[in-house]
Amino acid sequence: MRFLTSLAAFITAVAAAPTQSLDFSAYTSLATRTDPSLTGYLGVFFLGDKPSVYFYTSNGNNAISLKALNKGNPVINPTKGTQGVRDPSIISGGGDEEGKKWYIIGTDLNIGKTTWDASQRTGSRGIFVWESTDLTTWTGERLVNVEDATAGMVWAPDAIWDSEKSQYLVHWASKFYPASDTKHTGTPSAIRIRYAHTTDFKTFTAPQDYINKSPTNIIDLNILPLGSNVYARFMKDETAKTVFTEVSTNGLFGTWTRPAGASATIASGVEGPAAYWDNQVSGKAHLLLDFYGSDGYRPYESTDVKSGKWTASDRANFPKNLRHGSVLPVNATVLSALTAKWP
Numbered sequence: 001m002r003f004l005t006s007l008a009a010f011i012t013a014v015a016a017a018p019t020q021s022l023d024f025s026a027y028t029s030l031a032t033r034t035d036p037s038l039t040g041y042l043g044v045f046f047l048g049d050k051p052s053v054y055f056y057t058s059n060g061n062n063a064i065s066l067k068a069l070n071k072g073n074p075v076i077n078p079t080k081g082t083q084g085v086r087d088p089s090i091i092s093g094g095g096d097e098e099g100k101k102w103y104i105i106g107t108d109l110n111i112g113k114t115t116w117d118a119s120q121r122t123g124s125r126g127i128f129v130w131e132s133t134d135l136t137t138w139t140g141e142r143l144v145n146v147e148d149a150t151a152g153m154v155w156a157p158d159a160i161w162d163s164e165k166s167q168y169l170v171h172w173a174s175k176f177y178p179a180s181d182t183k184h185t186g187t188p189s190a191i192r193i194r195y196a197h198t199t200d201f202k203t204f205t206a207p208q209d210y211i212n213k214s215p216t217n218i219i220d221l222n223i224l225p226l227g228s229n230v231y232a233r234f235m236k237d238e239t240a241k242t243v244f245t246e247v248s249t250n251g252l253f254g255t256w257t258r259p260a261g262a263s264a265t266i267a268s269g270v271e272g273p274a275a276y277w278d279n280q281v282s283g284k285a286h287l288l289l290d291f292y293g294s295d296g297y298r299p300y301e302s303t304d305v306k307s308g309k310w311t312a313s314d315r316a317n318f319p320k321n322l323r324h325g326s327v328l329p330v331n332a333t334v335l336s337a338l339t340a341k342w343p
């Protein structure tokens, strides 16, 4: 039904603008449409005190029932930087790479080797990157610096295909010190969301501010496409320790507003929001929220993402202690390849 509504809107839009070139890019991944070929989910996480990448797959096509692959052992162990990766995010290829390439990117942070203060003053300015053409073989580990020496850290990188730019929009959280404070002992800026574009996760455009709510600190941005150039985004207010949502109806660089009210939040004491569409119920989305002081990710759900209203889901089959990661819908071929490789 949602699909038909969108289709009708699309036809109307095309009819109303006959002289404009047709851009189908926003419709190739019409987000709220259910896709019968998608028969499960791949979840990519780090665990409480273990900064490696762990894979989980769904039990059947249940978006909130997951089991560990590889007998619960990591699937990727970083060898560069701090040799610890947090906040892994799995990115689907776009453009020429759609359906052919996937990336996992993450924070270079092994908190067991540092402190929370030091990791934000003189932390890593790189993002970890791995890539795959089949979701089962992950190669090309790299640690790419995306900020200059004034940044205290680069946290929770995530990315989305930007169809208007035909490049990946990569974003992360950083705070900055004055250039004169080379040892970063003084007072930094608020933490803000930065972005750059890339086609290959090797070279990036010069970083710029994406979300600056100074003096409020913002981290952990995640973006969910709603189709037709509409997006919802989720982020943590690192000052109030809450996660909230904003919606744009005019693109990734459009006007973002907080649909449920200027101070509305989804939950508090949470971080690392990770949103994904349900494979079976059209218009239903899931949002994982990391209760970082407790037992990690808990699933939330919404059938009206644009309204900003989310409710807690049944947690009975959702594993405990999964931390900030992401979830990708996959088909039966991918699911069986993953299970065969990491039974």
Ligand SMILES: *[C@@H]1O[C@H](CO)[C@@H](O)[C@H](O)[C@H]1NC(C)=O
Pocket (backbone or CB within 6 Å): 037, 099, 100, 331, 332, 333, 334
């Ligand atoms: C399953 O998904 C993969 C990755 O997107 C794709 O390459 C493959 O063609 C799909 N297979 C089927 C049978 O749809």
